[in-house]
Amino acid sequence: MSADPPSDPQPLRLEVEDLCVERGGRPVIDGLGFSLASGEALLVTGRNGAGKSTLLRAIAGLLPHRRGRVAIAGAKEEEPAGLLHYLAHADGLKAPLTARENLDFWARFLGGGGLAPERALERVGLAHVGEAPVAILSAGQKRRIALARLLVANRPLWLLDEPTSALDRAARERLAEAMRAHLAAGGMIVAATHEPLGLPEARELALGARP
Numbered sequence: 001m002s003a004d005p006p007s008d009p010q011p012l013r014l015e016v017e018d019l020c021v022e023r024g025g026r027p028v029i030d031g032l033g034f035s036l037a038s039g040e041a042l043l044v045t046g047r048n049g050a051g052k053s054t055l056l057r058a059i060a061g062l063l064p065h066r067r068g069r070v071a072i073a074g075a076k077e078e079e080p081a082g083l084l085h086y087l088a089h090a091d092g093l094k095a096p097l098t099a100r101e102n103l104d105f106w107a108r109f110l111g112g113g114g115l116a117p118e119r120a121l122e123r124v125g126l127a128h129v130g131e132a133p134v135a136i137l138s139a140g141q142k143r144r145i146a147l148a149r150l151l152v153a154n155r156p157l158w159l160l161d162e163p164t165s166a167l168d169r170a171a172r173e174r175l176a177e178a179m180r181a182h183l184a185a186g187g188m189i190v191a192a193t194h195e196p197l198g199l200p201e202a203r204e205l206a207l208g209a210r211p
């Protein structure tokens, strides 16, 4: 698995300033700020319930923030939504469709510009199940197809929530390779994780658990 260069050749910077995000009426993220340049990765760590997924969803624009700012500086438009891939806990696959059909859908939905679905399936080592309905695939195979989505559309910012869940060792190595290629090509990664991801240069943002 490896990634092609992001489509935007300009150096970009993810800027998060004084971010406050509430869940169920109470602040989970409060006054958080950081920035990330092209080629950099940030590992978001912390106990269950610390707010890792909340942070990723807020950056993705899927949760409103009560205060603060999230922007991608250096891009034509500062709104991050069209510049990112968000890989959630759920794989976001349609079970009756085949693996290839799912990737076809995502390539069209996300604007394409990346690898052909068949090629992306090869990169995640799943060419042999491309025509199988996703419903019959294993948890790890589904996760690999979800990860192949990163490759069918070029987007500079990858937001990855527990990307290694259900992956075997070989798939983890392929993912690490893809992330390193993405960073080398000027991409950015923010990943919530409970374990090392094979990115030795990555910075860490440790979130504290709330009572």
Ligand SMILES: Nc1ncnc2c1ncn2[C@@H]1O[C@H](COP(=O)(O)OP(=O)(O)OP(=O)(O)O)[C@@H](O)[C@H]1O
Pocket: 023, 024, 028, 046, 047, 048, 049, 050, 051, 052, 053, 054, 055, 192
């Ligand atoms: N829909 C919701 N309504 C109310 N509270 C929520 C909601 N979703 C999450 N929370 C709360 O927000 C807090 C942060 O949750 P979040 O999912 O961001 O944690 P996390 O660090 O990703 O945890 P984990 O390691 O278990 O995935 C938790 O206390 C959780 O109970």
